[in-house]
Structures are given as C-alpha cells and as structure tokens.
Amino acid sequence: MAFTDLLDALGGVGRFQLFYTALLLLPCSLLACHNFLQNFTAAVPPHHCRAPANHTTAAANHSGAWLRATVPLDQAGAPELCQRFTEPQWALLSSNSSGHGAATEGCKDGWVYDHSVFPSTIVTEWDLVCEARTLRDLAQSVYMTGVLLGAAVFGSLADRLGRKAPLIWSYLQLAVSGAATAYFGSFSAYCALRFLAGMTFSGIILNSLSLVVEWMPTRGRTVAGILLGYSFTLGQIILAAMAYLIRPWRWLQFAVSAPFLVFFLYSWWLPESSRWLLLHGKSQLAVQNLRKVAAINGKKEEGDRLTQEVVNAYIQSEFASGRASSSVLDLFRTPAIRKVTCCMMAVWFSNSVAYYGLAMDLQKFGLSIYLVQVLFGLIDIPAMLVATTTMIYVGRRVTVASFLILAGAMVIANMFVPEGEPSLLPNLPPTESREGRLVGEEGAWGMGVMGSGGQ
Template sequence: MKFDDVLRQIGEFGPYQKRTYFFAAIPAILVAFETLSVIFIFNIPPHRCAIPGYHGDSYYVKDGNHTLMLNHSIPKTKDGWDKCHVFTEALNDVIVANYHDVIEGTENGTVSGNESDVSQMTSYRTSDSLSTCDSWVYDTSIFESTIATDFDVVCDRSVYRPSSNMISEIGTLFGVFICGILADRFGRKIPFYIGGLALIGGGFGIAFTSNLITLNVCRFVLGIARMAVFMNGFVVGMEIVGPSKRVFTGLFIEVLWCVGELLLLLFAYSIRQWRYLEIALSIPSIGLMFYWWLIPESPRWLASRGRGEEALQVLEKIAASNKTQMPKVEETKGLFEADTQFSLRQVFQSRELRTRVLIVYSNMFVIAMVYYGLTLNVTNLGGDIFINFLIMAVLETIGFAVPTFLLDRVGRKPVYCVSILVAGLACVISLFPVMFGAPEWAVIALCMTGRLFVCTAYGVIYVYGAELFPTVIRASAMGTGVTVSRVGSLISPYLADVGILVGGKLENALPLVVMGSPAILVGLFSLWLPETKGTRLPETLEDLDRFRSKRRCGGCYGTGDEDIKEMTVEGEAEGLTATR
C-alpha cells in the first residue's frame, strides 16, 4: 500500500488536515507582502535636480522668484525640468554666494528677495554647458518617502533599483537550492521555522537600514526566507491531504497570495512613509514564531526517512479527526518506499522526454520572467499606482481561478496555449498605442490584459507540465523546472526597468515588448505538446517512446475510465510545486 492509498482510506481532507493546511498556507499572505512591497517602498516618484546652493528648494514651484531660479539653474526638457543635469555655471561659488545674498529664510524654504534681485542671477550664466547634479527634490504628493528618495536612487544611480531587485531574486534562487536540501534532510518543519524567523529579521532590518548595502543584504535574506516559508508551508499542506484534493489546495494557496496583494494595497494606501510601511508589513510575521507548535512534520517525509512510528502518529490523528480506521500493519508494507531520483542522463536517453523538457522548461522560464516583470513594471506605468495595483491584483485572482474551472472541461493544452499567446500578444501590441499617440490608458489596458493571461498560464503550466513527464521522474523533473523558472524571475527586474534605463518615447512600452516577444515564441513551441486531459499518464520512459510512435492517436496507452481519472489526478498532485 502506497502513502496515497492510506490517505484515501483514512480521509483526504478532514478537520485535522484542513486545520494543518490553513496554518501552512496562510503565510503565503506574508510572503506576498515582502515580495511585492518593493512596488511601493522602492517607487521612484517624479523628481528634478535641486537648485544648487538653495537648501529650501522643493519639487513644487512656490512663486515667480522660484521659477527664475529654476530657469537660471536647471535646463528644461520636453517633460519638464531636467532630472539629472544643471547648468555648469550654476555650480560655481559666485552664483551660490549670490543666492545667499538674494534668498532669505532658506530653512523654511521661503524666498523674500524681490524679483529684480533674483533676475540678476541670470547674468552670471554665460554658457549652456551642463553638469550632472548630485541632489534632487521629489514629488511627495503620493509617497512622503521611499527608498529611492531617501537614498537618491535616480539618474546614474537608477540601476540600483533593478540590481537590488535582482539581489532579492538571487536570494530566492539560492533558497530553492538550500531549502530543498534542508527540507529533504531535516524535514519541512525546521527550514519553515528558520525561514519564518529570517522573514521577521529581514523585514525589520530593511525598515531600520541606513545604507543600500545593508538594505540589499536584508533583501537577500528575505529572498531565502520567502522561499523557505512558502515552499515548505506549501509542501506540508500538500503532503497531508489526499490526491484528489491537491489540485484544489495547490491553486487555493495562490488565492491566498492574491489576498496578500489586496491587504498590501490597503497598507500601502494608508501608510505613505516606506519605513513605517515596512514595519507594519513585518509585524504580522511575528506570528510565525509560534508555528513550531501549530503544524506537524510532514508524515510523508517521516515515512520516506524510515521514521514510521512518527508518521503513524500523524496519520492516526488524521484518522481520529475523520472518524475512520487506520489500515492494518501488514497493508502498510510499501509505505516506506523511496522516490526515484531524477537523472539528467535519463533526459538525453529519450528523444521524446528531451523535447518535452526543453519546451516545458523554456515556458517555465518565460512565464516567471513575464509574471514578475509585469508585476514590477506596474510602478512604471502611467496613471494612479494604487488603482493599477488593484486592477492587477483582481486580474491575478481571476487568472488563478480560471484553471480550476476550465482544465477538466476544455483541456490543458488549449487553456495554456491561448493564455501564453494572448499574454505575449497583448504586451507586444502595446507598442502601437505609444507609436500613434493613443491615450495612456491603452498601454495600461494591454499591460493588464497580459497580466491576466500570464497568471492563467502560470497556474496551468505546473499542472500541465507535470502530466507530461513520466511518473518515475515527475517530482524531480518539476523541481528542476522550478529552479529554471527562478532564473527567469532573476532577470525580470532589469526588463521591468529597461524603459527607465533607455528612456525616450518608448519608455512605457519597451519593457512590455521585450517580455511579450519570448512569450509568443514559447507559446508557439507549446503547440507541439500533446493534450493530457482524459489520457492515462506515462509511467516510464518506455511509455514516452511508445507515445512518440503513436502520436496521432488519442488515449495511446489504452486504459479504463476509472484508471484514467486516477492517474490524471495523481499526476496533477505530484507535479504541483511551490514556485514563489
């Protein structure tokens, strides 16, 4: 008897399992906080160079004298005052001294000199040569302060934002490796708890940081912590429920992620200073300190490590809460069978498997890249950032709900292919509204359309991809796919900010085009993949080879309806993997 057979007999989703799943899954909300808060705390508001020597300068023009000083000191561009340059002569000591003669009360930012005195300053500028500025003033109408305004992450330093986001993703990628190793060796509970403590420390560390180096160290730690908490909480929740419930529970945790997005929006709208916002988002994580007593160790992991008595204790609690009977001891004989490990050599032995690996992994890579790229890009779109984020969160909820209703009705392949292709096309088409001067909302609408469909593709690929691999390597193959997807998310910060780094007319549309093009390409590749709905899933590499020779027929392995349903559900469940 296999472990899933035991769960079917004692109950697949009873009170004890629901309670454990709830406690294991609810941290997805906290992970969403720390993952997406960067959209608000690292926002770069409108800004310009500060007037040299005038410490009472502000982003808003106060009066006519202030305007004259701006004209004298800072060049104008088509978008307003220059963000990165001042007139070179405005930097010399003579001009600064004249400012101090003319300007009084600089501490409170008022100008008491008369207009004729201020206008005389223009006579000191004899050339239009420019120099880069080293101080800025910011629009504080939306955010009172952000990381970008406190540390002047603008102009030549604007690359620091995508670099900081990349460091966070490197931490997440590192977390995939280290947490996977720790979870296999020491169980799911220990790395989950350590990750929870790191989530608390990293969050408060960011809030009280005084420099960018410490900030990036904390973000790296948070990247590891997010993966430790989300992945191990996900696995504990999935491994304690029966096979027929794992598709639902695997997708429901994504809904909790979306709940986290909406709560984050509420916090960000209410708290406009980034340090206070980060503190408010970190306080709920303190509850993770009590999780050692709230969730059990995964009984499946205990069984796989030969700790049968401990595994049986958890299973007995499940049976007691479901008011069912445990199977007889002799029936649990196969409960401690080890999983077959994935070998790269096996990939290259089968042409069919090799092709599927390349297509599925390339799709995972691009989906993660586009998903996180569009998420980070919301701060660069025009319009109200809070409304944009709200639309994004609502569409993401819809996008993750779609697979639940369509996969078993329409099929995996059509839902996935349509989703990824429409997502890519919506992003690429955004180029045309910019080129032809369409309203700003047209680009936002296309971006949100891409966001909706890439979320659907995100939800489908981990079910569909798992069913394409044979049982003997399914879990390991999907685990490797998750690692590949993290590499895609690693480069997404630079893609999201490529418009800012390049500048020009296409600033808003360029990131969408860069992300949409590969999405269309891998979407076309995915058309080659077979449909898996209603077919018995491959168990061995030989099954794949036989499938290749009978590619044009349906139900290639010839099985009864009952077996088809059972194999499909188990395949879906086995392939669902924590990906945040």
C-alpha cells in the same frame, strides 16, 4: 495501495486538511507583499536638482521663479531631472525666452523630491536617481537572486530534514531580515538583507506547497494548488492597502515582515508530512500524526486501528521506486524526466519574464500605483477560475499551453500600441503619471508645469 488511499480512509479532504491548508497559505499571501514591495519602497517621486547652497535664500523667496531660472525643461515642458543651469537664467521668466544653448551641469548639490505621495523611499534616502538609478534595479535583482539560491538550498534541505524544519527557519529568517531591513541605514545592508528575504520566499513556497499536497488526497490537490495562487493574489491586494495606509518605506517594510514572527510561532504545532516520515523510516511518528489527523476528521476509530505495518503497506510502491539519495541531477537522469524538466523550465522562464517585467515596475502604467497593484491582483481572479475549470475538465497540459499562447499573443500585440495613447480612465484624480511625475491641474512644482517622463 498508495499513501493517498490511506488519507482517503482517514477522512479525505476533512477538517484537518482545510485548517492545515489555511494556516500554510496565510503566510504565502504576505509573501506577495515582499515580492512586489519595491514598487512602493523604491518608488521614484518627482524630483529636480537642488539649488546651490549659496542661493538658498533666493530659492526660498522665489521658489517657482527660481526653479524656472535654474532648471531647464525637457521636451515635454517638465523640469529636467538630472540637469541644472550653471548660472541662473533670469531671462527665462519672460514667456518669450528659451534656455536653449545655456550651459548646464549635473545635480552637484543633490536633489529636491516631492514627498506628497511618498514621504520616503529608498530612492529619496540614497538618491538612487540619474547616474545611480541602476542601483534601484540592482536591489530588486539581488532579491530575485536570493529567490533563485533559496530554491536550491531549501529544496535540498526539505528532502533531507523534512518539510517542516526548513519552513520554520524560513519564517524566522524572513521576520528577522525583513525587520532588520527597516532598521539599517546603508544601501549595501539593504541589499544583503533583501537577499536573505528572497531566499526565504523559495523556502516558504516550496515547503508550504509540499506539506499541503502531501497531506491532501489526490482529488483535492488541484484545488489546493489554485488556492495557493489565490493567496498570492490576495497578498497583492493587501500590499496595495498597506502601502496606501503606511507611506514611509521603513514602516511599510516592518509592517509586512513582523507577521512572520507569528507564523514562526504557530508553525511549531504543524505536523510534519507523514509521507516524508514514512519514506525516511520514521514510521512511529508518522502513525502518531495520522491518528491525530483521523481524530480531527472524525475518523478516530480508523485511526486507532493504524499500526506501523498497516501504514507501511500503503507506501510500499514508493519505497520500491525510491532512491537512497536524491539531487537536482535526478531531474535530468532519464530521457522522460529530462524532457519534462526542460519544458517546465522554459515555461517558467517565459512566464516569469513576462509577468515580473510588468508587475515590478507599476509606475510605468500611468495610473495610481495603488490602483494598478489592486488591478493586477483582481485580474488574477477570473484567470484562475478559468484555469481551475480547464485543469479539472480538460487537463493541465492543454491549460498551460493555451494560457502561454494567449499571454504571448498579448505581449506581441502590446508592441504595436503607440506610445502616448490616452488613459482608459481619463477622469481619475491627479496621481502619479507613467514614470513618476505628478499630473494635475497645477503639477507638483507650483509652476503650472504638466509633467511626463521620468528617471
């Protein structure tokens, strides 16, 4: 007999499983907000070099003319982002003049940003443009490094301390580090706190999935895994809505972090995995949890008949095959497990490179960043419906292989799409263009300049 047989006897996929799964998947939906948060908090607005301090009066009185005379244009006819003329070129105000050959210099006095779409981002606050533009990508890499380290740390803790304790700590750590990110005013503190938030991503995902699966009978596990994917999809749509309503980056950072304090508070009442309790010799507590589950599922009589001996009988096979201790090396210890581990590592690597390479720089799509974020979420819905159906009726291996082949074919086909192809939605209102500039009838600069390209 297996432990899942005991769960079937206590109600199967009953009220407890449904309620328990909902409470665990709700925080997972907001994790997507943190994963893709920098699409909005690190958005790059249109910008150009700030005028020298001794020319501020002229700049204020003749803003359009002053910009044309002090900032050269790029090949697309838009103001250069990182260069200005060393001396004003007033001759350029004539339609027949060109600034070719005029001496230029970097933005020694900083930048002027267009705040019409994004009132503030980490880019505008710390000038992460031009020579410093790589720091913006560094911040996201630091976050993903936290995700990697968190998988090792919280995965190991889950085996030793149970699933519940690391999950509770992850909720608290994300609430505190996320809120603190909105408070501190230095870029180094921002990166350090984002690293801590990234660690909790793994802690929450791994332990939530473990708790859901270990409380779910076998016939409900595929659907539970798909629901986790849908919660992530929901989170992407929630992020787009929140980012549209809350434009300043610090307020948005706080808004997606504060709910985890609520998750931290109610997680204390979530029962630990009885399977983990039994495997670690805590039979009495496991029986208490199972009786509560039986009562919630309307199987109180079956729960009352449970004893430690009866419950242990359901898990004897796992006791017999279990190891006294476990580590990541167990994934490579035997040829069969080593083969599966290496294959899954390759699958996750290729999937992550393709997906995150697209999803973490949405400004390059040439549409409103809010719309693209929603589209990314909505595309997942039919994809997961197909995946759910094929996994149930065809199997997981065929489903994974088919989707990988399809994704690879689409990525390769995208290489042959010429740059500068017109948008599929040409009648949208003025919005951000492919790389951060505003596109509209008059542009963002009051000069009638059509922007394209960016930093």
